[in-house]
Amino acid sequence: MRREDLTDLNAFMAVAEARSFTRAAARLGTSQSALSHTVRRLEARLGVRLLTRTTRRVAPTEAGEKLLRTLEPAFDEIENGLAALNVLRDRPAGTIRITTTEQAAVSILWPALERLLPDYPEIKVELSLDLGFADIVSQRFDAGVRLGEQIARDMVAVRIGPDLRMATIGSTAYLARRGRPSLPQDLAGHDCINLRLPTAGGLYAWEYEVDGRELRVRVEGTLVFNDPDMCVRAASAGFGLAHLPEDHVADALAAGRVERVLEEWCPPFPGYHLYYPSRRQTSPAFALLVEALRYRA
Secondary structure (H helix, E strand, O other), rough: OOOOHHHHHHHHHHHHHHOOOOHHHHOOOOOOHHHHHHHHHHHHOOOOOOOOOOOOOOOOOHHHHHHHHHHHHHHHHHHHHHHHHHHHHHOOEEEEEEEEOHHHHHHHHHHHHHHHHHHHHHHHHEEEEEEOOOOOOOOOOEEEEEEEOOOOOOOOEEEEEOOOOOEEEOOOOHHHHHHHOOOHHHHHHOOEEEEEOOOOOEEEEEEEEEOOEEEEEOOOOEEEOOOOHHHHHHHOOOEEEEEEEEEHHHHHHHHHOOOEEEHHHOOOOOOEEEEEOOOOOHHHHHHHHHHOOOOOO
């Protein structure tokens, strides 16, 4: 196989996995036009169409899907082989790509990286901030960070933070004006600030539990955001109640901009975990980062 064949195959795989020339070009550090030319050159050499292109989407053809299924394990094996070579280095090195939420990046990942990286300048870390659930295998991330209850069972999960609780909050002025709910059912009489989930696009149903009794409440209000920080901002300004993980509202609570209600209905749940495929061969750099992040109560 010629060297350019490997480059062309890698370019095709990036586009097929991203379903976008724009996103694939950004990931590979090249231009969209150059990437399109590379894929067309590969199609011409193979004599088959690998991708269907429209103004709205890019998707693999039947031949493209077949080639993609062949390439993914082969490239995974190459990456694992390269990672294994790091064992022979005197110092941990290499690039680690992690998908995470902004809150976890700020509160957990960055403090650990700030301590670790100055002593290991040959380790490079890329954090991709996203509220959604990226497929870390197909998008070639080394690991992801999400709440423990959100992680698939076929992944290795390492706890990197304490248990969390949800917090229903409202400003003092709002609660004085509208009253304090004593039961989740009372939320029907309140203005509630909804959070739109990035995965399915639906509105988050507020979750409560007491004495083993679970309750999911669909709330109504005049405001909907897809960003938790905007929910906190609106609640602090007196526009209604919000329901978010307590680490998102800690600063607003400490500053007295909001108060908690329904606290007895918000039990602890597993906090942030680092997760990665069980078949992943860990490099010394990755193992070092895992230990730096591992939560010790």
